[in-house]
Amino acid sequence: MHLAYPAVLAVLLFCTGLYGVLARRNAILVLMSVELMLNAVNLNLVAFDVWLRDALHAGQALTLFTIAIAAAEIGIGLAIVLAVYRNRGSSDIDRLRDTAETDDAETLPDDADAARDSTADQATAPAGKAKKAEATA
Amino acid sequence: MTLAATAGHPGFLSPTGVEIAFVLVGLVTFGAALITVTTKQLVHAALWLVVALGGIAVEYLLLTAEFIAWVQVLIYVGSIVVLLLFGLMLTRAPIGRSPDADSGNRGLALGVAVASAAALVWVVVDAFRTTWINLEGPAQGSTKASGEFLFRHWVLPFEALSVLLLAALVGAIVLSRKEGKDGKDPGGGVGAKGSKGGPRGKDRHVMRDRTDRTDREDRTARTARTYRTDRQEQSAASREDMS
Structure with a gap:
């Protein structure tokens, strides 16, 4: 398989996530966009690992670690969003301007x-x- | 390093079956991702995210990384999307269309995204124009291979990751707990200003419970500021009652 296919798909997904992070207003939608960006990075890691035939398989191992860290991130992020919602009555990140x-x-x-x-x-x-x-x- | 022999390869014009499947699934994934970031219905965004993540799992399968594909299905599609849906429900996302899903700087975001996509696609295509992945031979990401490299070479990071997950678990519980049991208010800075000690701490709890109960129906309609104002008035009233 041509290496450009997974690389280009990863680029497109990453930029889609970038648009979502910048353009969305609801904090949970921003978290979804962050997940898209993380998945683009994972796809790159797997594709390059398969291409290079690394003996340690560092790309696939890092992909597994990234998935676990993404799960931790989404848990903490949702806890923060819920705490903000409880205190403020909204989860619009445009309104959180206290700092x-x-x-x-x-x-x-x-x-x-x-x-x-x-x-x-x-x-x-x-x-x-x-x-x-x-x-x- | 075994690069695929570029000489014998047909190039773009006669793609293999795997490539065709990859491109088709990739188009579906990209379309689902686009809908995820542009739809006005918040719950639909989470459901389209399922399609995008599942598409990426299929891409992993096509790249012979089986184990990661199933981990992707289990963790992303299985748990993260469910967590996101829970989050949407708990913040009372409207079911129908919400016109304010996008913020005002949408055009700027579109410009940044398109510019970075163009730059990155150009760089990536130019860099890997003559590079092929050799997918022949035993699958590089089968469960057997994954277990071997994970527990032979990556044991220490794996264990460190379990500690990180535990920390994240405890952190999420601490963050989402309502208040400390011993009357310790996590954000007690304001209460400490006017308090004169005594039974105030316990009283605050009772008061807050009452406020929560009465306000539960229309709380979403209010902004947080009016909510806080309300609570201050009530606290002033109850302070007068006490004195």
């Missing part, structure tokens, strides 16, 4: 929500510092 450097960047991206929240914000938490502290409560 933003300035107060300007903390405003929500969509204006409707910002306008709706601004009254509650001014009543309870005028300063950005206080908001950050509450975000963890």
Whole structure:
């Protein structure tokens, strides 16, 4: 088999995952895209291992390890997403701007929500510092 | 290193059966991946991800890596997709179309993805134009071969990986537990500000339970901020009750 076939397929899958990571808003969809990228890397590892006929079969061993690490990653990632959802009521990564450097960047991206929240914000938490502290409560 | 003899190979114009199968399955996989990252229905994205991951498992089979193919089916299709579906359900993903699945920088993401895909495809095709994989001989990734190389040469990483999995297990449990049993609030920074000690810790729990119960129905509709505001009001009210 020509080596370009698996290599090109891996490239295409990786870039699909890259698009998903950059363009998606829901945190779980971002995790799915990360899985696609990991799978592209795995496909590359297996193809090159079969091509090189490595005596140690490092490519296949690393693929197995990558799959296990991906499973661990998805478990931890989902736990984090669920914790964020429990605290914030949403898992949109566009809204998680508490570590933003300035107060300007903390405003929500969509204006409707910002306008709706601004009254509650001014009543309870005028300063950005206080908001950050509450975000963890 | 046994490179396939490039001289005797027919090239692109007369592909072998394995190559045809690989390209067809690859097209299905790529299409499923594209639908996964572009569909507006969140649950459908997870289901198309099953197709993409299964397609990759078939590609592993075509590359004679049998054991990895079955591991892929077991772990990815079997458990990771189920975990993702659980995550979607627990964050109350809408079943129908959700118009805000994509963020605002979609065009930028498309540009970055297409540019990197073009660059990488060009580089890869140019680099491996005359390289063939020799798939003849005994399967290189059969279960027997995999067991031999894994437990002969890769035992130490394998054991280290089991420790990592244990750590991930404990970490996931700690992260997803609601609160400490001994009244230790994981995010107690705010509560400590206005508290005067005493029975407040226990009281907080009762209060939070009540809030959870009453708010369970419409909690998704609210933003997190109004939820927090609500809780603060209630805490102020209960503090007044106590005093």
